[in-house]
Amino acid sequence: MTITEKKHGDQERALSRRKQVLDAAAICFARSGFHGASMAEISKAAGMSAGHIYNYFDGKDAIIGAFVERNVERVSAIMRDLEQRDDPLQTMVDDAPQHVRENLDPALWGLQLEIFSEASRNPAIAAVLRQADAAARGEFRAILKKARLQHALAADDATVDGRLETIFAMYQGMSLRALHSPELDVAAVVASFQVALAALLFK
Amino acid sequence: MTITEKKHGDQERALSRRKQVLDAAAICFARSGFHGASMAEISKAAGMSAGHIYNYFDGKDAIIGAFVERNVERVSAIMRDLEQRDDPLQTMVDDAPQHVRENLDPALWGLQLEIFSEASRNPAIAAVLRQADAAARGEFRAILKKARLQHALAADDATVDGRLETIFAMYQGMSLRALHSPELDVAAVVASFQVALAALLFK
Amino acid sequence: MTITEKKHGDQERALSRRKQVLDAAAICFARSGFHGASMAEISKAAGMSAGHIYNYFDGKDAIIGAFVERNVERVSAIMRDLEQRDDPLQTMVDDAPQHVRENLDPALWGLQLEIFSEASRNPAIAAVLRQADAAARGEFRAILKKARLQHALAADDATVDGRLETIFAMYQGMSLRALHSPELDVAAVVASFQVALAALLFK
Amino acid sequence: MTITEKKHGDQERALSRRKQVLDAAAICFARSGFHGASMAEISKAAGMSAGHIYNYFDGKDAIIGAFVERNVERVSAIMRDLEQRDDPLQTMVDDAPQHVRENLDPALWGLQLEIFSEASRNPAIAAVLRQADAAARGEFRAILKKARLQHALAADDATVDGRLETIFAMYQGMSLRALHSPELDVAAVVASFQVALAALLFK
DNA sequence: CATGAATGAGGATTCATTCAT
DNA sequence: GATGAATGAATCCTCATTCAT
Numbered sequence: 119m120t121i122t123e124k125k126h127g128d129q130e131r132a133l134s135r136r137k138q139v140l141d142a143a144a145i146c147f148a149r150s151g152f153h154g155a156s157m158a159e160i161s162k163a164a165g166m167s168a169g170h171i172y173n174y175f176d177g178k179d180a181i182i183g184a185f186v187e188r189n190v191e192r193v194s195a196i197m198r199d200l201e202q203r204d205d206p207l208q209t210m211v212d213d214a215p216q217h218v219r220e221n222l223d224p225a226l227w228g229l230q231l232e233i234f235s236e237a238s239r240n241p242a243i244a245a246v247l248r249q250a251d252a253a254a255r256g257e258f259r260a261i262l263k264k265a266r267l268q269h270a271l272a273a274d275d276a277t278v279d280g281r282l283e284t285i286f287a288m289y290q291g292m293s294l295r296a297l298h299s300p301e302l303d304v305a306a307v308v309a310s311f312q313v314a315l316a317a318l319l320f321k
Numbered sequence: 322m323t324i325t326e327k328k329h330g331d332q333e334r335a336l337s338r339r340k341q342v343l344d345a346a347a348i349c350f351a352r353s354g355f356h357g358a359s360m361a362e363i364s365k366a367a368g369m370s371a372g373h374i375y376n377y378f379d380g381k382d383a384i385i386g387a388f389v390e391r392n393v394e395r396v397s398a399i400m401r402d403l404e405q406r407d408d409p410l411q412t413m414v415d416d417a418p419q420h421v422r423e424n425l426d427p428a429l430w431g432l433q434l435e436i437f438s439e440a441s442r443n444p445a446i447a448a449v450l451r452q453a454d455a456a457a458r459g460e461f462r463a464i465l466k467k468a469r470l471q472h473a474l475a476a477d478d479a480t481v482d483g484r485l486e487t488i489f490a491m492y493q494g495m496s497l498r499a500l501h502s503p504e505l506d507v508a509a510v511v512a513s514f515q516v517a518l519a520a521l522l523f524k
Numbered sequence: 525m526t527i528t529e530k531k532h533g534d535q536e537r538a539l540s541r542r543k544q545v546l547d548a549a550a551i552c553f554a555r556s557g558f559h560g561a562s563m564a565e566i567s568k569a570a571g572m573s574a575g576h577i578y579n580y581f582d583g584k585d586a587i588i589g590a591f592v593e594r595n596v597e598r599v600s601a602i603m604r605d606l607e608q609r610d611d612p613l614q615t616m617v618d619d620a621p622q623h624v625r626e627n628l629d630p631a632l633w634g635l636q637l638e639i640f641s642e643a644s645r646n647p648a649i650a651a652v653l654r655q656a657d658a659a660a661r662g663e664f665r666a667i668l669k670k671a672r673l674q675h676a677l678a679a680d681d682a683t684v685d686g687r688l689e690t691i692f693a694m695y696q697g698m699s700l701r702a703l704h705s706p707e708l709d710v711a712a713v714v715a716s717f718q719v720a721l722a723a724l725l726f727k
Numbered sequence: 728m729t730i731t732e733k734k735h736g737d738q739e740r741a742l743s744r745r746k747q748v749l750d751a752a753a754i755c756f757a758r759s760g761f762h763g764a765s766m767a768e769i770s771k772a773a774g775m776s777a778g779h780i781y782n783y784f785d786g787k788d789a790i791i792g793a794f795v796e797r798n799v800e801r802v803s804a805i806m807r808d809l810e811q812r813d814d815p816l817q818t819m820v821d822d823a824p825q826h827v828r829e830n831l832d833p834a835l836w837g838l839q840l841e842i843f844s845e846a847s848r849n850p851a852i853a854a855v856l857r858q859a860d861a862a863a864r865g866e867f868r869a870i871l872k873k874a875r876l877q878h879a880l881a882a883d884d885a886t887v888d889g890r891l892e893t894i895f896a897m898y899q900g901m902s903l904r905a906l907h908s909p910e911l912d913v914a915a916v917v918a919s920f921q922v923a924l925a926a927l928l929f930k
Numbered sequence: 931c932a933t934g935a936a937t938g939a940g941g942a943t944t945c946a947t948t949c950a951t
Numbered sequence: 952g953a954t955g956a957a958t959g960a961a962t963c964c965t966c967a968t969t970c971a972t
Contacts (some may be wrong), residue, residue, distance in 0.1 A: 141433070151438070156967080157967055166933095169933060169935095170934095173931080178966095226470050232438050234497060235435050238431045247500070249503060256340055270965075276512075280510050280511075282511035284510060284516075284517055286494070286498060289496065291489070291491055294437060294493045295491065306485045307482075310480075311487055311522050314487055316520070317517055317520030318517050331956095338956090370957060370958045375944075376955090376956075465966070559760075559763075569820075574946085576952080584945095614938095633847075640845035658908070661908065682915040686918050692972080694893065695900070698903070700903075701895060704856055705864065706857070709888055710889070712886065712888050717893055719930050723926030737935095767962080778937065781964070782935075782936085787952085
C-alpha cells in the first residue's frame with residue numbers, strides 16, 4: 119500500500135464517517151430538532167462515540183451546518199428535470215400533484231421548518247440557505263424566461279422574478295399548511311394549485 | 322380605597338406584568354429563539370427578577386404558549402375586515418400589496434418561523450396553532466363561499482377549501498421567501514400575487 | 525381603653541396569631557414535612573400573608589422550633605396521670621393497650637419522625653427534645669422508684685433508669701413499627717407489650 | 728486486553744464509582760440529611776463532578792434509594808446468625824449487649840432516622856423499607872416459632888408476631904433513646920433489655 | 931483511530947425573606 | 952398591623968466538549 123493509497127483511503131474513510139454522522143443527525147434532528155438532539159443521541163445513532171465525532175466536525179454547529187448544506191439542494195433537481203422538457207410551463211402545471219405531495223411529506227417539512235427557524239437566527243445557516251436559493255432562482259429564472267418568450271409572454275426580469283417568488287412561496291408555504299391543517303384535502307389543493315400556476319405561468 | 326378598587330388594581334397590575342413579560346419575551350425570542358432565550362435573559366429584558374416571573378407564568382412553556390396565542394390572531398382581523406366588504410374577492414386582490422408587505426416584515430416572520438418549528442415538535446403549541454388556523458379557515462370559508470355564489474362560481478366545499486389552502490400557503494410561504502431571498506422585488510411579487518389571487522378567487 | 529389594656533390586647537393578639545401559625549404549621553408539616561412545607565403553604569393555611577408571619581416568628585426555623593416545643597410534652601401528661609394511681613406499675617400494664625394504640629396513630633408518628641430526624645441534625649431542636657425527655661424521665665424515675673420500693677423491688681438508679689429507658693424505647697419504637705409493618709396485629713402486640721412490661725416493672 | 732476484560736473492567740469501575748458516590752452520600756446524608764445534602768456537596772465528597780454522578784444514578788432520589796437499600800439489610804445478617812444457633816432464644820438474650828450497643832452507634836441512628844422520616848413521606852423509600860422489614864420478620868418468625876416449639880411454648884402466629892414486633896420496637900426504639908438521652912447508662916439498659924427479652928422469648 | 935469517563939458552565943425552577951405601600 | 956410583590960441565592964439537572972487511555 120502506497121502512501122497515496124493510504125491517504126486516499128483515509129479521505130474516503132473520513133468522508134464515509136462524516137456521512138455516517140450526518141445520516142444519524144438527520145434521524146435525530148427530525149425526532150428532536152436541532153437543539154433538542156444531544157450529541158449523545160447523535161453519537162449513539164451514528165454508532166460512534168461522542169468524542170470521536172469531534173474528529174470529523176468542529177462541534178454541533180458544524181454538524182448542523184453540514185446537515186443543512188446537504189438538505190438544501192432538493193429544488194435544483196426539479197429544475198434540472200424541468201429544463202429538459204419541451205414545454206416546462208405546462209410540465210409544471212401537470213406535475214403539480216406530485217410536487218404538492220412532496221411538500222406535504224411530514225418527514226420533510228419538519229426538518230425544513232427546523233432549518234428555516236435556525237436560519238432566522240444563525241447567519242451561517244442563513245447564508246447557506248440563501249446561496250442555495252439564489253442558485254435555484256437562477257436556474258428557474260432562465261427556464262421561465264426562455265419558456266415565456268417561446269409562448270410570447272412578457273419576460274422582463276421583474277415579471278419573471280415576481281412569478282418565480284410567488285411559485286416558490288406557494289410550494290414552501292404548502293409545507294406550513296401541512297402543519298396547520300393536517301387533514302387538508304390534497305386533491306382539492308392540487309386543483310387550486312394548478313389554477314394558480316396556470317395563471318402565473320401563462321399570463 | 323375600597324377592596325374592589327384594590328383587587329381591580331391588582332388584577333390590572335398582574336395583567337400588566339404578564340404583558341411586560343410577554344413583550345420582553347417577544348424581543349428575546351426574536352433574538353435567540355424559544356430555546357435559546359433563557360429565563361434570565363427574559364427576566365432582564367422584562368426588568369423583573371427571574372423568580373418573579375413564576376408568579377405570573379407556570380414556567381417557560383407557559384410563556385411560549387401565551388406568546389404564541391397572542392401572535393396567532395392576526396389573520397382573524399383580516400377576515401373580519403373582509404367580511405364587511407361589498408366584494409370581498411376583489412378586496413383581497415386589491416389589498417394584496419398591503420398583505421404581502423405585512424408578511425415580509427422581518428420582525429414578524431422571524432417569530433412566525435420560531436412558532437412553526439416549535440409547533441412541529443411541541444403538541445401543545447401545535448394545538449394552539451391548529452385551533453387558530455381552523456378558526457381562520459372557518460371564517461374565510463364562509464366569506465369565500467358566499468362571495469363565490471354571488472359571482473355565480475363553483476362553491477362546493479372541495480373547491481372552496483382548495484382555494485383557501487392555496488391562498489394561505491401563498492401568504493405564509495411569503496414569509497419564508499423573505500428569509501431566502503431578502504432583496505426580493507416586492508412590487509413584482511405583489512403583481513404576481515394579484516395574478517394568482519385573481520385566478521384562484523374568480524375561477 | 526388604657527394603654528395597659530391596649531398592650532394586653534396586643535399581647536393576647538400576638539399569642540393568638542402565633543397559635544394560628546403553629547396550628548397551620550401542624551397541618552402543613554404533617555402533609556409535607558418540615559422541609560417540604562413552604563412558607564407560602566403555611567401562610568395560606570394560616571390565613572395570613574407570608575410576610576406577616578415574620579412579625580411573629582424570626583423565620584422558618586423558629587416556627588419549627590416553636591412547633592416542636594408544643595408537641596413534645598405529650599409524655600408528661602401520662603406521667604402526671606400515673607403519679608396519682610395507687611399502683612402505678614400495674615396501671616402501666618393495664619393501660620398498655622391504650623398507650624400502644626396512641627403510638628400507632630399515623631397522624632402522630634409522622635410528625636414524631638419528622639421531629640426526631642430534624643433533631644438529629646439541628647442542635648436547637650435536639651436541645652428542646654432532650655430537655656423535654658429529661659423532664660419526662662425525671663417524673664417517671666420518681667414514680668418508678670417509689671413504686672418499686674413499695675413492691676420491695678430493687679430501686680437503685682441504674683436499675684430504675686435501665687427499666688425506664690427500655691420502656692421508653694418500646695413505646696417510641698412502636699411508632700417506627702407502624703411505619704415498617706402497617707398491617708401489624710395490634711392486639712397481639714399489646715399482649716406482648718404487657719408481658720414485657722410486667723417483667724420490666726416487677727422484676 | 729480482550730473485550731471481555733475491558734467490559735469487565737468497565738463494570739467493575741462503574742460499580743466502584745457507584746460505591747464511591749454512596750460512600751460520599753453516607754457522609755453527606757449523615758451531616759445534612761437527605762434534603763439538606765446538595766448534589767454539589769455529595770459530588771465534592773465523592774471527588775467527582777456533580778454532572779458525572781448522573782452517569783451512575785438517575786438523580787438524587789435514585790441515590791437516596793440506593794443508599795437506603797444498602798442500609799437496610801443489617802437486620803438480616805443478625806437473623807442468619809441466629810438461625811444457626813442451637814438455642815436462638817438464649818442467644819438473643821446473651822447477645823443483647825452487643826445488639827443494644829450497635830443500635831446506639833451515633834453514626835447509625837442518625838441515618839436510620841433520616842431513612843425513617845424519608846419513608847414516612849416518600850412511597851418508594853417506604854416500599855424498600857417495608858419489603859426489607861417483611862423479609863426480616865419472615866426470617867425471625869420462622870426462627871422464633873421453631874425455637875418456641877422446642878421449648879414447648881405457645882407458638883401460634885399471633886403470639887409469635889406480637890413478640891417479634893415488640894422486640895423490633897425495642898431495638899429500633901433504642902436508636903431514638905440515643906437521640907433523646909445521650910448520656911444514658913448502657914449497661915443498665917442492657918440489663919433491662921435482657922429482662923424484657925427473657926420474658927418475651929420464654930413466656 | 932476510537933472510546934467514554936469526566937468536566938463544568940449554564941438552564942429552569944423554588945422559596946425564605948424583605949419592604950414599600 | 953397587614954399585604955403580597957419582588958428578590959436572588961441555591962438546587963437539581965443537562966450536555967457540549969475534552970482528554971487520558
